[in-house]
């Protein structure tokens with residue numbers, strides 16, 4: 001498929017989606033959002049893809065929604081744009097394959113928000129995170145007041161959204177937004193290594209784990225545990241379970257089927 005504002009590549013079962021408007025620090029325009037949603041559909045339909053990496057070209061991950069585009073929006077257009085962005089972020093969350101946010105630089109506003117819709121965030125030491133919408137006279141609209149508080153607690157979410165300040169990758173790790181921070185020159189090779197490793201695991205288990213953590217999170221524990229037992233049982237109808245357990249007993253590495 002032809003894309004103009006993103007790059008989409010698949011190699012060894014890992015799809016890498018790179019937002020590619022480096023001159024505008026990868027700002028999310030309506031075209032970027034459309035292309036990201038098409039690429040997510042492409043990854044969902046492609047059985048050879050097991051894991052996705054989301055990153056940005058150049059010095060930014062994503063410096064936010066496109067301010068030039070938003071500057072002339074009416075309230076109705078702004079609501080549509082916010083809903084469109086939220087829909088695309090839901091697509092990342094609901095993709096039945098793990099998505100790693102590889103935050104290489106600025107992740108501000110919509111950029112911080114899109115990273116939070118991934119399954120976890122790894123950051124280069126050069127990354128910076130923030131929700132600076134308040135500096136523009138507006139507020140987060142792609143989930144920043146919601147996913148951020150769920151990830152780091154209400155107090156940090158409020159501080160970041162109300163002050164509009166930026167935090168470093170290390171600070172983002174301290175508050176639990178980022179899982180790991182890497183030296184810039186090793187960053188993408190470390191992310192790729194982890195993605196390849198995950199891609200070698202069983203598809204049914206990867207999907208079950210992602211779905212259950214997300215779906216169970218907001219449910220009462222008892223209900224969530226009963227759903228987990230169902231999902232666990234589903235694994236036992238798969239070749240992956242047979243292969244994984246036989247391989248352990250036969251003291252060899254499992255070879256999970258690629259699709």
Ligand code: CO8
Pocket residue numbers: 023024025027028063064065066067068070078079081082085106108109110111132133136139140141142
């Ligand atoms: N939108 C459009 N263009 C941008 C954006 C952006 N978010 N960020 C940077 N750019 C452009 C700049 O205008 C500049 O363009 P040009 O070269 O043509 O002048 C180019 O990228 C390079 O930027 P800078 O020269 O500013 O680079 P610096 O290294 O000096 O600064 C910063 C980098 C600190 C990241 C700075 O660019 C900045 O503050 N950017 C804006 C960050 C921001 O406020 N982001 C939040 C946007 S609002 C948002 O995301 C809301 C999401 C929800 C929307 C809901 C729907 C309505």
